[in-house]
Amino acid sequence: MQSFRGQALSWELKDGVVELALHREPNNELGSMALAEAEKFADSLDQLSRTAHALIIYSTLPSGFSAGADLRELYQRSQNVQPVETIRIVRDQLERTHRVLNAIDASPLITIAALHGIVFGGGFELALTCDLMIADKTARFCFPELRLGLIPGWGGIPRLKRDLGNAVVRDLLLTGRSLNAIKVQQVGLVSQVVAEGESLRVARATAAQLGKFDRHTAVTAKKFIKPIPYDELRQEIDLFCELFTHPAVDAGLRKFVESTAAQPYLP
Amino acid sequence: MPNPDQTLTEILNLAAAHFKVSREKLTPDDDFFKTLGIDSLQTLDLLTRLEHHFHIELPDYELQGVSDFRTLADRIQARL
Numbered sequence: 318m319q320s321f322r323g324q325a326l327s328w329e330l331k332d333g334v335v336e337l338a339l340h341r342e343p344n345n346e347l348g349s350m351a352l353a354e355a356e357k358f359a360d361s362l363d364q365l366s367r368t369a370h371a372l373i374i375y376s377t378l379p380s381g382f383s384a385g386a387d388l389r390e391l392y393q394r395s396q397n398v399q400p401v402e403t404i405r406i407v408r409d410q411l412e413r414t415h416r417v418l419n420a421i422d423a424s425p426l427i428t429i430a431a432l433h434g435i436v437f438g439g440g441f442e443l444a445l446t447c448d449l450m451i452a453d454k455t456a457r458f459c460f461p462e463l464r465l466g467l468i469p470g471w472g473g474i475p476r477l478k479r480d481l482g483n484a485v486v487r488d489l490l491l492t493g494r495s496l497n498a499i500k501v502q503q504v505g506l507v508s509q510v511v512a513e514g515e516s517l518r519v520a521r522a523t524a525a526q527l528g529k530f531d532r533h534t535a536v537t538a539k540k541f542i543k544p545i546p547y548d549e550l551r552q553e554i555d556l557f558c559e560l561f562t563h564p565a566v567d568a569g570l571r572k573f574v575e576s577t578a579a580q581p582y583l584p
Numbered sequence: 585m586p587n588p589d590q591t592l593t594e595i596l597n598l599a600a601a602h603f604k605v606s607r608e609k610l611t612p613d614d615d616f617f618k619t620l621g622i623d624s625l626q627t628l629d630l631l632t633r634l635e636h637h638f639h640i641e642l643p644d645y646e647l648q649g650v651s652d653f654r655t656l657a658d659r660i661q662a663r664l
Contacts (some may be wrong), residue, residue: 344625380625435625457632459644494643497632 318361325351328365328562329360331463335369335426336525340377347439348387352413359420370532371524372426374447375517381434381456383443388465391568400562407561411554414439414471422446422476423545424524425536427527432456432498433513442471445480448539450507451523452498458506459495465573470557475549482505585664591638592625592657598637599630604643634660 320329325341325348337358339345365372376382395403396408421428421443430447436458444450462469468490477486489496501507511519527535560566586594592612600607603620610619617623622630628644634656635642642661650656 384625435628454636455629455632457628492643492645494645495628495631497635497641499636500641 318357319365321354321357321361322549323350323354323357326354326358328361330365330369331526333368334521335372337364337372337374338377339375343564344380344384344435344476345376345378345382345440346384346387346389347443348390348411350421351387352410356413357418357419362420362424363521366425369426370449370528370535372421372424372447373431373517373520373524374421374428374443375431375520376433379434381440382430382432382436383438383440384435385438385440385442385461386471388570389574392574395567395570404558404561408554408558411430411470411557415550415554418443418446419474419545419547419550422472422543425539427524427535427539429523431516432507433516435459437495438462438473439471440471442469442473442476445473445476448543449509449523450501451509451511451516451520452507453511453513454498455513456490456498456501456507456510456516457495458498459493459503460489461493461495463490463493465569466563467560467569468553468557470553472550472553474553475546478549479509479544479546487517588657591661591664592654594637595634595653595657595660598632598633602630602633610653612657613652615651616653616656617651638664640664 321327326337326339328335328337341351394406428447429449429451430444432444432450432452433455434457438443438461440547441458441460460469460473468474474486479487481504486583498507498510502510509519596610597607599616599620600610603622605620629649631642631644638660640660642659642663646659650659
């Protein structure tokens with residue numbers, strides 16, 4: 318499929334560049350609908366890669382790139398079922414999500430995340446699959462999972478470890494604090510910080526530049542530079558499922574879902 | 585380095601301009617969630633803008649329980 322218009326995401330191939338847009342109100346919470354559509358995208362990647370050289374992932378929503386996993390859906394699906402069934406559902410979702418994210422990570426396309434606003438949790442994990450991150454000054458990055466009694470489950474830790482020093486990974490994970498784009502550039506994750514509203518334009522300019530290089534060389538370089546940490550990704554799924562059985566998770570999810578506080582997104 | 589009063593004034597000016605609220609309506613002890621009509625995501629947006637403006641890092645957990653401009657200014661001043 319060269320183009321697709323879904324309820325959570327859409328994509329289009331134009332001039333050798335695939336643009337994948339996230340557009341599920343209010344904050345691109347990634348739930349079962351987004352996953353089903355992302356699986357369609359992953360299944361189309363091979364075909365798209367035959368004519369495209371780059372992929373840009375961005376959000377059309379003003380609030381930002383993505384708030385991460387749809388916690389309300391996750392909480393609702395975990396209610397009124399036996400714990401064993403809950404874990405089966407969670408593991409199935411994780412396996413499917415990892416398959417999509419691994420496909421983007423390993424894609425022969427050079428991938429660019431064009432970021433603004435919130436880049437939280439699963440949204441951050443999606444961005445981490447990309448080869449380059451271009452963020453505008455409003456972008457804010459966070460892994461708030463620990464306050465839910467969880468760790469990031471969509472490859473966050475292995476991919477952060479691949480790209481960053483361990484001390485920065487610990488800071489992000491263990492404090493759950495959010496970092497602005499300039500800080501995330503300073504630690505080496507974001508390649509360019511641009512003015513507000515400019516990340517997609519700069520991503521397009523970067524994609525055009527990438528198109529000038531020999532495709533086979535670029536793909537070879539990417540494969541050499543960016544190994545996929547498959548073993549750790551698998552360990553992460555097991556750890557996440559193990560943690561999900563703890564009462565702290567149900568309590569953390571309930572607190573978030575039922576919160577009427579003005580600050581539910583502040584760790 | 586701005587003194588505490590200057591810091592507070594700069595925060596009020598920035599918040600009024602960004603959220604398009606009359607500057608005269610904002611006072612140091614206002615609950616900024618109510619006065620600005622913002623939620624937690626917009627608070628993070630404000631935090632980002634304040635970090636860039638003052639060239640500081642302010643962990644968001646330091647904002648837990650903070651809802652008035654004066655206390656926010658104290659937190660920022662401690663990082664200057």
